[in-house]
Amino acid sequence: MIKIPYSTKTLKINIDNKNLKGILISKAHNYKVNESQEYIVNRALDNPIGSERLEDLVKNKNNMVIITSDHTRPVPSNITMPILLNRIRKVNPSIDITILIATGFHRPTTREEMINKFGREIVEKEKIINHVSTDKNDLTNVGVLPSGGQLILNKLAINTELLISEGFIEPHFFAGFSGGRKSILPGIASAETIMANHCSEFINSNQARTGIIEDNPIHRDMLYAAEKAKLAFILNVVIDADKKIINAFAGDRRLAHEEGCKFVMELSSVKKIEADIAITSNGGYPLDQNIYQAVKGMTAAETTCRKGGVIIMIAACNDGHGGKSFYDNVSNAKNPRELLERILNVPRNKTIPDQWEIQILARILNDYTVIMVTDLCDPSMIENMHMKHAKTFEEALKMAYNIKGEKAEVVVIPDGVSVVVSD
Structure with missing residues (x-):
C-alpha cells in the first residue's frame, strides 16, 4: 500500500x-524534529545568516513591506507571520506594515484563502494587498535584467523603507529551488518582466532544471531582481509531507537561501x-x-x-x-x-x-x-x-x-x- x-x-x-x-521519496517526509515549529522559526531569526537581526533592521523605520507567498504555495504563514509581526512590533510598535502577496502571474488570493493562510485575526487587523502583475499603476521600472528584459516591480516594495520576505524552499522545476529571490521575480514583478525571464530560450536550457541554480539563467535574473529591489532580509522555511516546518533559514537574500537550498538538496535528492x-x-x-x-x-x-x-x-x-x-x-x-x-x-x-x-x-x-x-x-x-x-x-x-x-x-x-x- x-x-x-x-x-x-x-x-x-x-x-x-x-x-x-x-x-x-524525499527524506524530508520522514525527517524528525523534536522542536516545535515556532521554536525552529525563532531560532532561525535569532541566528540570521550573513545579515543583521530583523529587530536591528526595523529600528527607526517608519514603514516596511513583508512579501508573502500566495494561495498556491503551502507556506505555513499562520506560524511564520505572527512571529515576524510580533518581533517587528516589539522593537518598533508604530511602524506601518504592509503585507504584499506575491501572486506573480497567478490570480489574486481571495479573502477566504487569506484566512486559511494567515488566520482570521491577521486578515482582519493587518493591511494585506495582492500584487497584480498587469496593473501598470502599481508598477515601476527599476532597470534592465541581465537577460535584457525590463525589470518592472511593484511600487509598494520599491518605495518602502524596508523590504523583507517570507517563503519556503522546495525543488523547483526550472528555477532550481523555490524561495529567496523568487518572492521578487516572479512574485511581485510585472507580466512583461516575468515573461522575459521565463522565455523559451531559458526554459529550454539544461541548467534550468530541478535542483540546479549554478549557471541557471532564470536564477541569475531572479537574483539580480532581488538585489535591485533591495530585499533586505528573508525568512524561508522547509516543510515535510504534512506541511509542517522542519527547518528555517533567515538573513541575507542570497546566503540564507543558498544554505536552505543545500539542506533541501540533501533531503530531496533521489537516484x-x-x-x-x-x-x-x-x-x-x-x-x-x-x-x-x-x-x-x-x-x-x-x-x-x-x-x-x-x-x-x-x-x-x-x-x-x-x-x-x-x-x-x-x-x-x-x-x-x-x-x-x-x-x-x-x-x-x-x-x-x-x-x-x-x-x-x-x-x-x-x-x-x-x-x-x-x-x-x-x-x-x-x-x-x-x-x-x-x-x-x-x-x-x-x-x-x-x-x-x-x-x-x-x-x-x-x-x-x-x-x-x-x-
Whole structure:
C-alpha cells in the first residue's frame, strides 16, 4: 500500500510486486524534529545568516513591506507571520506594515484563502494587498535584467523603507529551488518582466532544471531582481509531507537561501530508477488545484520514465486548468510536437502569458502519454489538452498497462514536487 497526497486527502494505491521497481521519496517526509515549529522559526531569526537581526533592521523605520507567498504555495504563514509581526512590533510598535502577496502571474488570493493562510485575526487587523502583475499603476521600472528584459516591480516594495520576505524552499522545476529571490521575480514583478525571464530560450536550457541554480539563467535574473529591489532580509522555511516546518533559514537574500537550498538538496535528492510507467503527484493541496501547477509534478516523472512511457499524474485539479492562455494554447494545438516547435521559435521579448508552462507540458507530452487521475475536474478539459483522463487510479493503471504491457516496470514518486531526481 502506497500513500499518495490528493487534494486534502490521501489515496492508497497498490502496485503488484512483479511490476514495482521502486518508490522515490524525499527524506524530508520522514525527517524528525523534536522542536516545535515556532521554536525552529525563532531560532532561525535569532541566528540570521550573513545579515543583521530583523529587530536591528526595523529600528527607526517608519514603514516596511513583508512579501508573502500566495494561495498556491503551502507556506505555513499562520506560524511564520505572527512571529515576524510580533518581533517587528516589539522593537518598533508604530511602524506601518504592509503585507504584499506575491501572486506573480497567478490570480489574486481571495479573502477566504487569506484566512486559511494567515488566520482570521491577521486578515482582519493587518493591511494585506495582492500584487497584480498587469496593473501598470502599481508598477515601476527599476532597470534592465541581465537577460535584457525590463525589470518592472511593484511600487509598494520599491518605495518602502524596508523590504523583507517570507517563503519556503522546495525543488523547483526550472528555477532550481523555490524561495529567496523568487518572492521578487516572479512574485511581485510585472507580466512583461516575468515573461522575459521565463522565455523559451531559458526554459529550454539544461541548467534550468530541478535542483540546479549554478549557471541557471532564470536564477541569475531572479537574483539580480532581488538585489535591485533591495530585499533586505528573508525568512524561508522547509516543510515535510504534512506541511509542517522542519527547518528555517533567515538573513541575507542570497546566503540564507543558498544554505536552505543545500539542506533541501540533501533531503530531496533521489537516484532515478528507469521504468515504463511513472506515477506521481503534486503533493496534494494547495499545489494540485489545477493542471497548470500539476506540470511541476510531471517533471519529476519525466526524469525517471523511459521515453515513450506513461506518466500517471494524480492531481485534483478542482480549480480547472489554471490559466486561460495555458489552456487555449495547449488545447488549440494540433499536437504537442507542433506546439513545442512553435514555442522554441518565439523570441525572448515576444514571450506570451503562461508560455513556460505550455512549453514544459508540450515537452513532456511529446515524449510520454500522460494520464491525469482526478474525480474533481472536467474530463473533457484534460482530454482537450492532449492528455488522457481516469477517474480512479485503478482505471489509470489499467490504461497504462494496456499501452506498455502487463510486464511494464513501474516507479512511484508519491510527491513529485518534493524530490530532485538525478542520475
